[in-house]
Amino acid sequence: MFYKPEDxxxxxxxxFNAIVTPRPIGWISTRDSEGRDNLAPYSFFNAVAYVPPQVMFASTGTKEDRDNTKDSVAVIRETGVFCVNVVSANLQDAMNASSAxxxxxxxxxxxxxxxxxxxxxxxxPRVAAAPAALECKLTQIITLEGQSNYLVLGEVTGVHLDDTCIIDGRFDVTTFQPLARLGYRDYSIVKDVFELSRPDD
Known part of the structure; x- marks a missing residue:
């Protein structure tokens, strides 16, 4: 089939929700100027640069008690910082609960x-049980087309790694099995990992 999204x-x-998959989950934690903490998962998330290390997440939607956005974006606008927590398989229920x-x-x-x-x-704050967490300072918030769509970009200023996930000098995802978002209400756990050498290696 073929369709135009506008039609x-x-x-x-x-x-569309199921086409670009799997997607990593950015579990974003923040603290507002009054010291109140917030945590929410975002499946439009990824790393976007190595040097300096940078990440992005997109917020789509709004809450009645926020000005045309959600808690995470509102707090990041205010404070200029946020933390990205990596979601492991054993944290899936907690991640889902935090999406309320x-x-x-x-x-x-x-x-x-x-x-x-x-x-x-x-x-x-950060999730103590997360296998990794990326402390970030805001670099840009870009307003995207559509209603209440924002792209948040941040530079990583600190990295937390669970020492048990470091195997032979590598951060080994098989030790914690990342949770990934698929389409609709579907998720996947990364269990099968293989290596490919590039032609110019």
């Missing part, structure tokens, strides 16, 4: 039963 797809569910729409200022860490740890280079 609709005539399917029961939007296929709570009132601004309510603590998703507590709602999901998660222990916090403090970041080192920024004033923000």
């Amino acid at each position: 609709g797809h005539e399917l029961a569910h939007n296929p 729409t709570l009132a601004a200022g309510q603590d998703e860490f507590a709602h999901a039963g998660l222990t916090k740890a403090e970041c080192e280079s920024i004033n923000a």
Whole structure:
């Protein structure tokens, strides 16, 4: 089939959500100027540069108690920092619980039963049990086409790694099995890993 998004797809569910998969999950933690912590998962997330290391996530949608956006973007606008927590397979239920729409200022860490740890280079919490966390300073918030669509870019200023995930000098994803977002309400756990050598290696 072929369809133009502006005309609709005539399917029961939007296929666009399932085309670009799997997608890593950016579990974004922030702290506002009043000291209130926030945590939310974003599946439009990725790393975008090596030097300096940079990441992005996109927020699509809004909450009634925020000005045309969601808690994460509102707090990052205010403070200029955020942390990206990596979601392992054993944290999937907590990640899902943190996606609940709570009132601004309510603590998703507590709602999901998660222990916090403090970041080192920024004033923000992180998920203590996450296999890795990236402390970031905001570089840009770009308004995208459409309603309440924002692209947040940040430079990584600190990296936390669980020592048990470092095998032979490499951060080994098989030790914690990352959770990835597929389409609709579908997820995947990364279990099968293989290596390919490039032609110019």
